[in-house]
Amino acid sequence: xxxxxxxxxxxxxxxxxxxxxxxxxxxxxxxxxxxxxxxxxxxxxxxxxxxxxxxxxxxxxxxxxxxxxxxxxxxxxxxxxxxxxxxxxxxxxxxxxxxxxxxxxxxxxxxxxxxxxxxxxxxxxxxxxxxxxxxxxxxxxxxxxxxxxxxxxxxxxxxxxxxxxxxxxxxxxxxxxxxxxxxxxxxxxxxxxxxxxxxxxxxxxxxxxxxxxxxxxxxxxxxxxxxxxxxxxxxxxxxxxxxxxxxxxxxxxxxxxxxxxxxxxxxxxxxxxxxxxxxxxxxxxxxxxxxxxxxxxxxxxxxxxxxxxxxxxxxxxxxxxxxxxxxxxxxxxxxxxxxxxxxxxxxxxxxxxxxxxxxxxxxxxxxxxxxxxxxxxxxxxxxxxxxxxxxxxxxxxxxxxxxxxxxxxxxxxxxxxxxxxxxxxxxxxxxxxxxxxx
Numbered sequence: 001x002x003x004x005x006x007x008x009x010x011x012x013x014x015x016x017x018x019x020x021x022x023x024x025x026x027x028x029x030x031x032x033x034x035x036x037x038x039x040x041x042x043x044x045x046x047x048x049x050x051x052x053x054x055x056x057x058x059x060x061x062x063x064x065x066x067x068x069x070x071x072x073x074x075x076x077x078x079x080x081x082x083x084x085x086x087x088x089x090x091x092x093x094x095x096x097x098x099x100x101x102x103x104x105x106x107x108x109x110x111x112x113x114x115x116x117x118x119x120x121x122x123x124x125x126x127x128x129x130x131x132x133x134x135x136x137x138x139x140x141x142x143x144x145x146x147x148x149x150x151x152x153x154x155x156x157x158x159x160x161x162x163x164x165x166x167x168x169x170x171x172x173x174x175x176x177x178x179x180x181x182x183x184x185x186x187x188x189x190x191x192x193x194x195x196x197x198x199x200x201x202x203x204x205x206x207x208x209x210x211x212x213x214x215x216x217x218x219x220x221x222x223x224x225x226x227x228x229x230x231x232x233x234x235x236x237x238x239x240x241x242x243x244x245x246x247x248x249x250x251x252x253x254x255x256x257x258x259x260x261x262x263x264x265x266x267x268x269x270x271x272x273x274x275x276x277x278x279x280x281x282x283x284x285x286x287x288x289x290x291x292x293x294x295x296x297x298x299x300x301x302x303x304x305x306x307x308x309x310x311x312x313x314x315x316x317x318x319x320x321x322x323x324x325x326x327x328x329x330x331x332x333x334x335x336x337x338x339x340x341x342x343x344x345x346x347x348x349x350x351x352x353x354x355x356x357x358x359x360x361x362x363x364x365x366x367x368x369x370x371x372x373x374x375x376x377x378x379x380x381x382x383x384x385x386x387x388x389x390x391x392x393x394x395x396x397x398x399x400x401x402x403x404x405x406x407x408x409x410x411x412x413x414x415x416x417x418x419x420x421x422x423x424x425x426x427x428x429x430x431x432x433x434x435x436x437x438x
Contacts, residue, residue: 050091050092050094050102050106051089051090051091051092052089052090052092052106052109052110052128053076053087053088053089053090053128053129053266053268054071054073054087054088054090054110054113054114054126054127054128054129055079055085055086055087055126055127055128055129055267055268055297055298055299056085056086056087056088056117056123056125056126057083057084057085057086057123057124057125057126057298057299057302058084058085058086058122058123058124059084059121059122059123059124060084062084062122062123064086064088066120066122067088067117067120067123068088070116070117070120071088071090071113071116071117072090072091073088073089073090073091074088074089075087075088075089076088076089077268079268079271079272079275079299080275083302084124085271085299085302087129087268090110090113092105092106092109094106094109106128107128110128113126114126114127114128125298127297127298127299129266129267129268130266130267130291130292130293130295130297131264131265131266131267131291131292132258132259132264132265132266132267132269132270132289132290132291132292133259133263133264133265133289133290133291133292134188134233134236134259134263134264134288134289134382135288135289135290135316135317135318135319135320135327135330135380135381135382135385136288136317136320136379136380136381136382136383149376150371150373150374150375150376151368151374151375151376151377152374152375153373153374153375154375155195155196155375157368157375158196158242158246158368158369158370158375159246161367161368162343163345163363163367163368163387164246166345166363167247167363167387167429167430167431167432168431168432169246169247169431171432172247172394172431172432172435173249175398175435176394176395176397176398176435177248177249177250177251177394177397178247178248178249178250178251178390178393178394178396178397179250179251179397180250180251180397181248181250181251181252181283181284181393181396181397182202182251182252182253182254182280182281182282182283182284182393183241183244183248183251183252183253183254183282183283183284183285183286183386183389183390183393184254184256184273184277184280184282184284184285184286184312185237185240185241185244185253185254185255185256185286185386186256186258186270186273186274186277186285186286186287186289187236187237187240187241187255187256187257187258187259187286187287187288187289188217188233188234188235188236188237188238188257188259188260188261188263189207189215189216189217189218189237189238189255189257190205190215190216190217190237190238190241190253190255191216191217191235191238191370191371191372192214192215192216192217192255193372194238194242194370194371194372196242196245196370197238197241197242197245197253197370200245200249200251200252200253201252201253201254201255202252202253202254204254204280205254205255205256205257206256206257206273206276207257208256208257208258208265208269208272208273209257209258209259209260209265209269210257215255215256215257216257217234217235217236217237217238217255217257217372218234218261219231219234219261219372220260220261222261224260224261224262224264230261230262231261231262232261232262232263233259233260233261233262233263233264234261234372235371235372235373235376236259236263236288236382237255237257237259238370238371238372239369239370239371239376239378239382239383240286240288240369240382240383240385240386241253241255241370241386242369242370242371243367243369243383243386243387243390244286244386244387244389244390244393245370245390246369246390247386247387247389247390247391247393247394247431248390248391248393248394248397250397251283251284251390251393251394251397254277254280254282256273256276256277258270258273259289263289265289267291267297267299267300268299270287270289270300270303270329271297271299271300271302271303272303274300274303274304274306274307275303275306275307277307277312278306278307278310278312282307282312283311283312283313283392283393283396284312284313284314284315284389284392284393284396285307285312285313285314285315285389286315286316286385286386286389287314287315287316287317287329287335287385288316288317288381288382288383288385288386289316289317289382290316290317290319290327290328290329290330291327291328291329294319294325294326294327294328295328296328296329296331296332297328297329300328300329300332301332301333304329304332304333304334304335305333305334307334308334308405311402311404311405312405313336313389313392313396313405313408313409314334314335314336315335315336315338315385315386315388315389315392316329316330316332316335316336316337316338316385317330317337317338317380317381317382317384317385318330318337318338318339318340318352318353318354318358318381318384319352319353319381320340320351320352320353320380320381321351321353322350322351322352322353323353324353324354324355324357324423325353325355326355326357327353330353330358331357336359336360336388336392336409336412337357337358337359337360338358338359338360338361338362338381338384338385338387338388339352339353339354339358339360339361339362339364339381339384339422339424340352340361340362340363340364340365340379340380340381340383340384341361341362341363341364341365341384341422341428342364342365343365343366345363345428346420347420347422348361348422348423348424349364349365349379351379351380352364352381352384353381354422354423354424355423355424356423356424356425357425358423358424358425359413359424359425359426360388360412360413360416360424360425360426360427360428360429361384361422361424361427361428361429362384362385362387362388362391362428362429363383363384363387364379364380364381364383364384364387365379365383366378366379367379367383369383387429388412388429391412391429391431391434392408392409392412394431394435395408395411395412395431395434395435395438396408398435398438399438403438407438408438410437411434411435411437411438412429412431412434413425413426414434414437415429415430415431415432415433415434415435415436415437416428416429416430416433416434417429417430417433
């Protein structure tokens with residue numbers, strides 16, 4: 001990544017915890033009173049000024065300056081100048097007393113602003129910079145404070161767990177363990193000192209939150225979202241990376257830290273990481289998070305198209321509210337969406353999103369994986385997704401020549417176990433069977 005990109009990313013990373021209407025948990029810390037002083041006990045709230053963010057894509061050769069003049073906005077970052085994608089700060093006056101009301105006001109305001117600027121023929125699209133959260137927040141509200149309890153530091157807890165036996169990983173690894181493949185993990189980072197992972201981390205990862213080249217999974221000890229709990233996302237990326245590495249132990253891990261210690265980020269930063277993952281030669285990309293309010297995103301879809309055009313496979317967690325509603329980015333074109341199986345492996349977990357829009361199911365309940373403290377157990381579609389990402393790396397690495405992503409995913413789906421009639425498009429992963437179909 002160029003130094004210019006790094007400087008621009010720093011500001012975006014700060015937006016995760018500082019911008020009121022992008023990171024919804026930070027309103028109280030950033031709202032500034034711009035109205036007249038009010039009397040105690042007044043019924044009407046004072047108008048307050050804050051900042052919202054829009055992502056704007058322009059036609060080739062167009063400049064953002066006219067848009068900024070129209071909105072009174074300023075350019076915060078340029079995703080890719082060659083693609084004309086900009087992140088702009090828009091000043092907003094809101095009247096709501098609490099964060100929820102202010103978010104609702106911004107949402108309505110953003111629609112009007114987008115309608116206004118998209119009348120300009122140079123604007124291809126514009127959208128609010130949507131928040132992205134750990135996919136399992138619907139069930140667990142991220143981790144419990146301080147992270148899940150450790151089960152210990154014995155590696156056999158991890159390598160000999162029931163899911164490893166159920167997937168027949170010993171037999172799988174005699175055929176392929178993902179050698180020569182790179183899995184990009186877009187998450188809270190990876191603990192670079194975790195013994196099971198340290199040697200598998202490859203150069204080229206990046207921390208888009210702290211704007212440095214050390215994408216470590218770090219705790220801050222502070223309450224970044226105002227809910228009186230700190231570091232609710234700490235360890236999530238390490239856990240997800242551990243699952244992928246359990247399935248594909250010879251694959252490299254490329255950590256892309258797009259979520260902060262509370263497990264929150266935004267789609268602009270995620271899109272930047274996706275473009276960078278392509279540039280770094282990632283073969284598989286794992287995204288165990290979802291957008292706020294199940295919101296789709298054009299800038300994210302553009303980036304996913306770029307990753308797929310580069311030949312990589314993109315995997316995402318389907319979500320955890322137990323519904324059949326589409327969640328994003330999992331439901332976007334070009335992504336393999338993953339539901340979670342219950343511990344027995346024969347049914348979907350009660351919390352898992354399901355439906356025929358979901359591509360495949362993988363273990364997702366009481367899975368044991370790596371943590372900064374050793375090994376621990378957790379459940380969710382965040383856990384299920386890296387089982388599929390690791391499987392894709394195993395399948396791709398099983399042949400001497402390059403296998404197209406479409407053929408890899410076809411083999412994964414054709415080898416799936418259909419015997420339990422799960423409410424997903426295919427079935428549950430059976431990696432050993434899929435290896436015979438590459």
